[in-house]
Amino acid sequence: MPRLIAHVDMDCFFAAVEVLDDPSLRGRPVIVGADPQGGKGRGVVSAASYEARKFGVHSAMPVSRAFALCPQGVFLPGRMGRYSEISGKIMEILKGFTPQIEQISVDEAFLDLSGCQRLFGEPREIARKIKTAIKSRLSLTASVGMGSNKLVAKIASDLQKPDGLVIVPSGEEKEFLALMPSGKLWGVGPKTADRLKQMGLETIGQLAEYDPKRLETVFGKMGTYLHERANAIDNDAVSQGYQVKSMGREHTYDEDTGSKEDIHRMLLTLSEQVAASLRAEGVKGRTITLKLRYQDFETHTYGRTLETAVDNAIEINAIARMLFDKNWQTFRKIRLIGVSASNLNQGEDQLGLFDDPKKKIKNEKLDKAVDEIRERYGRKAVKRAGEM
Ligand SMILES: [Mg+2]
Incomplete structure (x- = not known):
C-alpha cells in the first residue's frame, strides 16, 4: 500500500x-x-x-x-509572537486530521494520512477539507501537495501557490519530478547545483538516469541520496514532534561597526528575541551559534554546545558574548551579527549553566514578563539595562 x-x-x-x-x-x-x-x-x-x-x-x-x-x-x-500564535492554531487544525504530523517550520507541516481515506474521503477531498478548515477558521489560505512520500508532497505544494492543491497519483512520482530542475531536491545547495549543471544534470529526470556509481564518486554518500530522490524514492517517515532545526535572529548594521559596546548591546537584543521565539514554541536549544559577517562579507560562525538546553536570554547572551569576545578580529569592522539556537528539544526543565535554581526561576519569570509586555505594547516597550 x-x-x-x-x-x-x-x-x-x-x-x-x-x-x-x-x-x-x-x-x-x-x-x-x-x-x-x-x-x-x-x-x-x-x-x-x-x-x-x-x-x-x-x-x-x-x-x-x-x-x-x-x-x-x-x-x-x-511580529513573531503573533505568527507563532496563529501557527499553533494551524497545527491544532491539522491535528484534527491525523496525529501523525511533523511541523517543519512556523507555517509548514507534513501529515501522514495513510489509512485516513475511510474517514475523510479520497485524497483530493481530504486536501479540500484541510484547506477549507484553515480558511473557515482562520481566514488564511494554505497550499496543499499530496503524494506517496514527503519529497513529492513538498514539491507539489509549491506548484500552484497561492491557494494551491496538487495531487501526484501513486505511480506517477518519477514523471512528476522529471522535468523539475535538480535544485528542487533537498540538500542541493548552490554549490551542488553548479556541479550538477557542469555534469549536464540540470533536471531531476537527467539525474535519475545518470549512473549512480559515478554520482557516488563525485558526491560521496550524497550522490546515492540524490540518485534515490531523483527516482522518487523517499521512505523518510513523517516524524511527530517539532522538527524546526534552529531559531535565530540577525542584525545588519546601517553602518559597519567596530564598537564593542554596540555589538554587546545588539547581542543582548538578539538573544532576547531568540529566547522569546524558543519560549513561544515551547522548545529549548542546546547549541548556541554566533554569526559574524565582516565588512568585506566574509562570514564566520562559531558554536558552543551546552550540557543542558536553554531558552532564556541571559544564558544565550552569555554564550553569544563569550563567542564574540573570543573570535572577533578587532581590527575588522562588522556588517552583520546573528545569534541562533539549534539542537532543539521540547524543553524538559533542567538546570542550565547558572544552576542556582532560585536565580533560574527568577530569570524565567523575568523573561516571561518581558514577553507579555512586549506582546501587548510592542518590542520597544521594555528594554533591559544593557540595551539602553
Ligand atoms: Mg509558506
Whole structure:
C-alpha cells in the first residue's frame, strides 16, 4: 500500500497574518522584514505579499533592493509572537486530521494520512477539507501537495501557490519530478547545483538516469541520496514532534561597526528575541551559534554546545558574548551579527549553566514578563539595562 503524505504550506504567511490583523492592507504590497529607511536600510526581507512579489520583491532580498523595486510598499517589522500564535492554531487544525504530523517550520507541516481515506474521503477531498478548515477558521489560505512520500508532497505544494492543491497519483512520482530542475531536491545547495549543471544534470529526470556509481564518486554518500530522490524514492517517515532545526535572529548594521559596546548591546537584543521565539514554541536549544559577517562579507560562525538546553536570554547572551569576545578580529569592522539556537528539544526543565535554581526561576519569570509586555505594547516597550 503506498502511503498518503500531505505537505501543507501557508501562503506568504507573515504578510497574510499582517493583512488579517489590518484589513486595510488587503490588496497592497506588504513587505515584512527590516526597516528600509528610505532605501538606505541594510537588512533583508523576511516575507512579501503576492502584490509585492509582482514588483519582483521576494524573501531574503536586501530590503534596500525591495524598496527600490517597490517604494510604495507597506514595510512592516514583523511580529513573531503573533505568527507563532496563529501557527499553533494551524497545527491544532491539522491535528484534527491525523496525529501523525511533523511541523517543519512556523507555517509548514507534513501529515501522514495513510489509512485516513475511510474517514475523510479520497485524497483530493481530504486536501479540500484541510484547506477549507484553515480558511473557515482562520481566514488564511494554505497550499496543499499530496503524494506517496514527503519529497513529492513538498514539491507539489509549491506548484500552484497561492491557494494551491496538487495531487501526484501513486505511480506517477518519477514523471512528476522529471522535468523539475535538480535544485528542487533537498540538500542541493548552490554549490551542488553548479556541479550538477557542469555534469549536464540540470533536471531531476537527467539525474535519475545518470549512473549512480559515478554520482557516488563525485558526491560521496550524497550522490546515492540524490540518485534515490531523483527516482522518487523517499521512505523518510513523517516524524511527530517539532522538527524546526534552529531559531535565530540577525542584525545588519546601517553602518559597519567596530564598537564593542554596540555589538554587546545588539547581542543582548538578539538573544532576547531568540529566547522569546524558543519560549513561544515551547522548545529549548542546546547549541548556541554566533554569526559574524565582516565588512568585506566574509562570514564566520562559531558554536558552543551546552550540557543542558536553554531558552532564556541571559544564558544565550552569555554564550553569544563569550563567542564574540573570543573570535572577533578587532581590527575588522562588522556588517552583520546573528545569534541562533539549534539542537532543539521540547524543553524538559533542567538546570542550565547558572544552576542556582532560585536565580533560574527568577530569570524565567523575568523573561516571561518581558514577553507579555512586549506582546501587548510592542518590542520597544521594555528594554533591559544593557540595551539602553
Ligand atoms: Mg509558506
